[in-house]
Amino acid sequence: xxxxxxxxxxxxxxxxxxxxxxxxxxxxxxxxxxxxxxxxxxxxxxxxxxxxxxxxxxxxxxxxxxxxxxxxxxxxxxxxxxxxxxxxxxxxxxxxxxxxxxxxxxxxxxxxxxxxxxxxxxxxxxxxxxxxxxxxxxxxxxxxxxxxxxxxxxxxxxxxxxxxxxxxxxxxxxxxxxxxxxxxxxxxxxxxxxxxxxxxxxxxxxxxxxxxxxxxxxxxxxxxxxxxxxxxxxxxxxxxxxxxxxxxxxxxxxxxxxxxxxxxxxxxxxxxxxxxxxxxxxxxxxxxxxxxxxxx
Amino acid sequence: xxxxxxxxxxxxxxxxxxxxxxxxxxxxxxxxxxxxxxxxxxxxxxxxxxxxxxxxxxxxxxxxxxxxxxxxxxxxxxxxxxxxxxxxxxxxxxxxxxxxxxxxxxxxxxxxxxxxxxxxxxxxxxxxxxxxxxxxxxxxxxx
Numbered sequence: 001x002x003x004x005x006x007x008x009x010x011x012x013x014x015x016x017x018x019x020x021x022x023x024x025x026x027x028x029x030x031x032x033x034x035x036x037x038x039x040x041x042x043x044x045x046x047x048x049x050x051x052x053x054x055x056x057x058x059x060x061x062x063x064x065x066x067x068x069x070x071x072x073x074x075x076x077x078x079x080x081x082x083x084x085x086x087x088x089x090x091x092x093x094x095x096x097x098x099x100x101x102x103x104x105x106x107x108x109x110x111x112x113x114x115x116x117x118x119x120x121x122x123x124x125x126x127x128x129x130x131x132x133x134x135x136x137x138x139x140x141x142x143x144x145x146x147x148x149x150x151x152x153x154x155x156x157x158x159x160x161x162x163x164x165x166x167x168x169x170x171x172x173x174x175x176x177x178x179x180x181x182x183x184x185x186x187x188x189x190x191x192x193x194x195x196x197x198x199x200x201x202x203x204x205x206x207x208x209x210x211x212x213x214x215x216x217x218x219x220x221x222x223x224x225x226x227x228x229x230x231x232x233x234x235x236x237x238x239x240x241x242x243x244x245x246x247x248x249x250x251x252x253x254x255x256x257x258x259x260x261x262x263x264x265x266x267x268x269x270x271x272x273x274x275x276x277x278x279x280x281x282x283x284x285x286x287x288x289x290x291x292x293x294x295x296x
Numbered sequence: 297x298x299x300x301x302x303x304x305x306x307x308x309x310x311x312x313x314x315x316x317x318x319x320x321x322x323x324x325x326x327x328x329x330x331x332x333x334x335x336x337x338x339x340x341x342x343x344x345x346x347x348x349x350x351x352x353x354x355x356x357x358x359x360x361x362x363x364x365x366x367x368x369x370x371x372x373x374x375x376x377x378x379x380x381x382x383x384x385x386x387x388x389x390x391x392x393x394x395x396x397x398x399x400x401x402x403x404x405x406x407x408x409x410x411x412x413x414x415x416x417x418x419x420x421x422x423x424x425x426x427x428x429x430x431x432x433x434x435x436x437x438x439x
């Protein structure tokens with residue numbers, strides 16, 4: 001049986017661990033609130049961007065934009081998993097990598113080649129460990145992504161796509177549902193689906209009411225610039241959702257860890273008291289036995 | 297109806313960035329940096345969609361002018377509702393001069409590398425970034 005000293009030592013270590021996990025939980029909760037606010041801040045921009053794109057597309061008969069080009073023959077597909085830079089967030093990183101690798105097998109089974117582009121240190125190290133060639137990795141911002149990060153990623157994706165190095169780009173990321181729930185989403189980002197430019201039911205009357213717009217420069221030219229901007233917005237939204245999911249996952253994981261530590265502390269305290277009691281009983285028995293021996 | 301002397305017509309203005317709204321409310325006049333030159337907007341402007349380059353956006357609201365250093369983006373006005381979508385907008389009085397200088401130096405260095413054929417970054421975007429940093433400095437210097 002463990003001595004009181006041993007149990008005390010373990011108790012101290014578990015208590016320290018609980019302090020750390022509690023602190024990490026609180027930090028994650030604060031970061032999560034900020035990340036949620038940023039998702040909410042992006043929404044009006046994204047919605048109006050889409051409206052503008054639909055309106056401009058209506059004024060443009062042409063659909064010959066490079067980012068819209070759907071290719072029949074898929075020779076190469078780029079997979080972009082969005083992971084975090086740090087661990088200790090439950091299954092957050094593992095589930096993304098698992099889904100991405102599953103996707104890779106599906107793509108290869110379809111006869112196409114796979115090119116990896118990855119965001120986050122965790123994804124990069126896992127892929128490297130498995131000896132996959134990584135086209136490009138973006139790290140050190142997944143905690144707090146900025147719009148400029150999304151621009152950098154989008155630019156590379158557009159370059160790969162328009163340069164015909166890949167015929168399709170798929171993003172795998174944690175879609176943020178609530179602090180407790182994230183679902184792994186697989187989203188096609190390139191080519192940009194044409195259906196996006198077709199608007200929801202709008203009557204001719206409503207369209208007439210909006211009047212004829214003057215475009216400066218020509219709508220074709222504006223749309224040619226709007227499509228890459230839309231791509232940036234899509235990537236930025238995914239980065240923000242992934243960041244919020246990461247904080248949510250870490251918060252949950254750390255809450256569970258704190259709870260487990262609490263249970264461990266309870267049971268260790270019980271063990272310690274039991275051990276102390278039996279030590280005392282033992283000592284009394286020894287004293288009584290010693291006294292008995294003396295009186296005889 | 298006796299029209300009051302000096303009563304100015306206003307229109308709704310939203311200046312929106314991916315980080316949230318920089319300005320939301322009634323405005324009397326708006327000046328945006330169009331791709332082909334500055335565009336001034338008053339109430340009852342004809343429907344217009346324009347591409348904006350990085351530059352200074354000026355808003356007159358409540359008789360006061362406010363200036364923003366803004367990145368490239370888009371502009372739309374229709375039925376007295378104006379919408380400015382830019383990738384970044386900083387109020388003139390909130391510009392961090394040090395940060396702007398650093399951004400400027402960084403963009404210049406990148407541009408040199410692009411010209412030397414060492415880096416593959418979209419020149420147009422880089423030029424916009426450069427102009428944005430220069431513009432922030434210019435707008436900040438005015439105050």
